[in-house]
Amino acid sequence: MAVPFYxxxxxxxxxxxxxxxxxxxxxxxxxRAGSTFGRYRVLMISFSIYAIVYANIEILTLxxxxxxxxxxxxxxxxxxxxxxxxxxxxxxxxxxxxxxxxSLLTTHFIFRYIAVCRQENIHIFKGNKLYLLFLPPFFLxxxxxxxxxxxxxxxxxKKDFFxxxxxxxxxxDIDKIAFIAPLYYTHQEDGTFIxxxxxxxxxxxxxxxxxxxxxxxxFCAYKTYHKLHDSSLQxxxxxxxxxEQLFWSLGLQTLLPCFTQYIPVGLVxxxxxxxxxxxxxxxxxxxxxxxYPGLDPLIAIFIIDRFRNYLLRREKTTESKISQISVYKSxxxxxxx
Numbered sequence: 498m499a500v501p502f503y504x505x506x507x508x509x510x511x512x513x514x515x516x517x518x519x520x521x522x523x524x525x526x527x528x529r530a531g532s533t534f535g536r537y538r539v540l541m542i543s544f545s546i547y548a549i550v551y552a553n554i555e556i557l558t559l560x561x562x563x564x565x566x567x568x569x570x571x572x573x574x575x576x577x578x579x580x581x582x583x584x585x586x587x588x589x590x591x592x593x594x595x596x597x598x599x600s601l602l603t604t605h606f607i608f609r610y611i612a613v614c615r616q617e618n619i620h621i622f623k624g625n626k627l628y629l630l631f632l633p634p635f636f637l638x639x640x641x642x643x644x645x646x647x648x649x650x651x652x653x654x655k656k657d658f659f660x661x662x663x664x665x666x667x668x669x670d671i672d673k674i675a676f677i678a679p680l681y682y683t684h685q686e687d688g689t690f691i692x693x694x695x696x697x698x699x700x701x702x703x704x705x706x707x708x709x710x711x712x713x714x715x716f717c718a719y720k721t722y723h724k725l726h727d728s729s730l731q732x733x734x735x736x737x738x739x740x741e742q743l744f745w746s747l748g749l750q751t752l753l754p755c756f757t758q759y760i761p762v763g764l765v766x767x768x769x770x771x772x773x774x775x776x777x778x779x780x781x782x783x784x785x786x787x788x789y790p791g792l793d794p795l796i797a798i799f800i801i802d803r804f805r806n807y808l809l810r811r812e813k814t815t816e817s818k819i820s821q822i823s824v825y826k827s828x829x830x831x832x833x834x
Contacts, residue, residue: 505574
């Protein structure tokens, strides 16, 4: 049996959808994101660019997975499959993108929290200072990628452990393909365990990073939500409405990767710890992950009314003129509202 036929079909379809929807969102941001969006436009643009890059990395990876015993193998099934160095690199970058995604989402929450709850500190994002927000995500991307390489890179033990199943199920020679694999422990003949602490530490680090950033998102979301519903908040009706739309858009854009990336990927890390064998069905994780970059921009497009109305041609002429003026002003405006 080779790779399930549906897997790559879903991945290629998801790539096409991601490219179209993110290009559409970038167009809407350029046309309809007036000065009231302030510097938050930069974060929205950066996330759409990230999604397009991630979709391309997905195609260059085409991940195929299998869970066996206390281990999980992830091998590259793209054109880089038999180029072990390049294939290993793209697999590591693919995994690192998960850390980049959640950390970028966290920067969005931090920005909205400061813009709404700590308006006196919004000056820290003026000019090029805003781009400092991107340093922590890239730092975490590097940390996660290094952890994947150090803890999950191929070795002879892992090749021997997965050799039979890769040969019989996917008709591949494990000595020729590029792969990464956590293997938490193995059994001796007398039934005792031999724990692999490097792989276990990689699991702990990955789960710790996800937990830290989700906690930050929840804290910022809680504070922002309550502040937006505080009648004492000095904000125009129009700006408040836009802030609420941006908040709910961001909230749903955080829930989406929870169900398409982080919960499924978390299961990839956790199931082998308990030797819960799901076999080839773990490939559903690859399908879910590929759906994320295509679905994410649809949330912003249909929740933010100026995007939705423009796309559905339901905006009034006066609103269109006001927005055009706002876009013109936004080229000169450094507002951070």
